[in-house]
Amino acid sequence: MSRLIADCLIIIFNDLREKASSLYSCILVNRYWCRTAMPILWKVPFEFDIGNWDSLSNRKLYNLIFYLLPTFSKKLLLDNNIELPTIQEFSNQPLFNYISFSSQVPPNFINNMINNLIKKEDGFNKYKETGKKYLLEQEIYKLFINNCKDIKYFNWQTTQPLSQFHGAPTCFSQLRSLIMDLDFVTSRELFAMSQICQNIEELSIFECYDDIPGLIWFIDTQKILRSLYLHFKSFEKQCLGLSEVIERKASTLRKFSIEPWIISLSPKFLPSLINLQHLELKNFSAFNVMDIFRESEWEVSLSLASFPNLQYLETVFLPFSIECDLIEKSNGNILDIDICRMCNQDPNYTKKLIKAISTNCPNIERLIIEVELEDLHGIKEILINCSRLIKLNLSINNEDELECDEILKIIVKFSPETLHEITFCANFIFTLDGLIDFFENWKGRKPLIFYNL
The missing domain is CATH 1.20.1280 (Monooxygenase)
Known part of the structure; x- marks a missing residue:
């Protein structure tokens, strides 16, 4: 009982x-x-940290953390002239080791705590301040890693050698979702952490810039990698080794995202992603002839690729027209499309793209796309053929500031019953009578969320 x-x-x-x-x-x-x-x-007590030492809740948390530090850590900090807060919040010893209940090692909270406690003083010395912050950060991370068990998510943004801290295998061995910033994480530490974490499912990597051996090895050791996000800090070098390790992980990958320069990565892995369900390609324009050459490599590789299980497609400023091919080879499985093209996009390709969506995406639920006033018949075909459409977001150039009431008439007449959220960019110009007629004719249908941004 x-x-x-x-x-x-x-x-x-x-x-x-x-x-x-x-x-x-x-x-x-x-x-x-x-x-x-x-x-x-105490499972997730650090999500609401506001970074303000003066807040009572933060003072209590900081005091508690210092109370729970081992004696040798407190002595180390005091010996290095790091003053600990006066612990006034506890009249008795805490009843629990609260840190052991936490399901997270919170880098943002730790950073805020350090910045609040180590402040500039008279006779400020930058090197001494940096040293104090590093030492305090080290002891706090040691406390968390030694006490937190089997965390599932971690945002890795510290230069501390986390794998060397006592309790690291117990803390990180069950990690499933990892965000790392390569401005902090070294190749050596990635080699070490790969001995502990081998079951990452979601991996997000920021500030990529080269083929880092430790990173390639870390990715290679993951057994069930399903999602990979890459954010590059430079387009000067193209990562071939990183591309090759992605190719080796192709059988498990379901989601792949890259920004802001696709040319930073060799595209040779793309045809291998046959099980991909989610694809995001976000790109800026080419800067020189070599960039244009690398863009052409991407265009060829994407034309050779086929993603029959693709459900989500998002592209931003691709320098070539490949979305139609991807959509046509998706076996009708796409549920979500978000395409943002250059301002000087080819009207003929836009028509072709709309045709591809209306013909090959019967199950689509969300569509974000740029159109021309001449494309209204195509939008009608989308509304007729895509009977599960829920959200529609349309953008237009409309430099001549033409009236756009006709699109309202088409939507109210041909849209499926499922459609209940419509967004138009500010370039769509509607008359008052056109809007009144639209909302009058919408009565009796599912309540509508309508934006004209």
Whole structure:
């Protein structure tokens, strides 16, 4: 019976997890409720950090963390002239090791804490300040890593050698989602962490700039990598080794995203992504002849690729016209399309793109696309053929500031019953009578969310 009561309480307390004040009230009922609710209350206690030392909640958190630091860590900090806050919030020893309940190692909270506690003083010395911050950061990370067990998500933005800290295998071995910033993370540390983390499913990498051996090895060791996001800081070098390791992970990859320069990565891996379901290609324009050559490599590789399971396609400023081919080879599985092209886009290609969507995307639910006033018949075909469409977002150039009421008439007459969210860019010009007629004719249908931005 007691086990049943405990299970019921855990279910109730988990439902209250996003209502911290209500959950906090539960721990005050009695000791049993306190022991049951406390791990849930402290599972994600750092999500609401506001980075302000003067806030009472932050002072309490900082004091608690310093209280829980091992004696040797406190001595190390004091020996290096790092003053610890006066702990006034605890009249007695804390009842729990609260850090051990946390499901996260919170880098933003740790950074804010360090910046709040290590401040410029008279006779400011930048090197001393940096040294103090590094030492304090080190001891706080050690505390978290030694106490947090089997975390599932981590945002890696520190130069600390995390893999060397006591408890790192227990803390990181079950990691499933990882964000890393290569401005902080070294190749050596990636080699070391690859011995601990081998089951990453979602990997996001910021500030890519070259074929880093440790990064390539880290990706290669992942057994179930399903999602890969790459953000490049430079387009000067093209990463071939990174492309090759992506090709080796192709059998498990379902989602791939790259920005802001696709030419930073060799495209040779693209034809291997036969199981891809989600593709994002976000790009800026070419800068020189070599960039144009690398863009042509991407165009050829994409033309050779086929993504029969593709459900989400997003492209931004691609320097070539390839979206039609990708859509036509998607076997009608696409649910979401978001295409943003250059301002001087080819009207003929826009018509071809609209035709490809109306013909090959019967299950599409969300569409963001740029059109011309001459494309209204194509929009009508999309509305007729895409019977599951829920959201429609249209952009237009309309330099001549022409009236656009005709598109409203087509939407109200031919749109499927599922459509209930419509967005027009500000270049769409509607008359008052056109809008009144539109909303009058929409009566009796599903309530509409309408934007003219």
